[in-house]
Amino acid sequence: DAGVIQSPRHEVTEMGQEVTLRCKPISGHDYLFWYRQTMMRGLELLIYFNNNVPIDDSGMPEDRFSAKMPNASFSTLKIQPSEPRDSAVYFCASGAGTGDEKLFFGSGTQLSVL
């Protein structure tokens, strides 16, 4: 398996634009997580899915953020409109939920909002 695949690796956009981040989890994993990492706030859980259903989105900063998982092999995180404070590295991770709590992370998307 190629691991968790995220795209794009880097995204530079202007304030007010819509940004869509994509994630393909490892096949067979039932759990998918979206995290945001910044120097100031560390690693923050935004939302996680179990079997394509959002379970906890309490970490989503505000209504500008939305996430979907239309099927077991694809998820998106959308920011509309984007703001400079959204600049961060966004990670997607998947896990099998077998009890050892092991998550596999994608390489992340470095988002810069100018």
Added chain:
Amino acid sequence: GQSLEQPSEVTAVEGAIVQINCTYQTSGFYGLSWYQQHDGGAPTFLSYNGLDGLEETGRFSSFLSRSDSYGYLLLQELQMKDSASYFCAVNYQLIWGAGTKLIIKP
């Protein structure tokens, strides 16, 4: 509130042993995990403790005491490649510590 406390930075010498502590305060507890992250990279899983005691994986070991709300990661025979940030996380990785930057000197 829920929080995890770990030192922000630890320095050690190549070949030595280092311990990184993590104390947690959570409403409910299901397990403590450890991840390693190199600069510019993604977190990678190191270890998980669901029950009290020591888990060993090669040069790395992790310990948990549920009664003390405390755990640690032990790295032995330190190598330069172990220079990275180490994160503890609890409850299915829903809550993360701020990370400990491990600096290794030759």
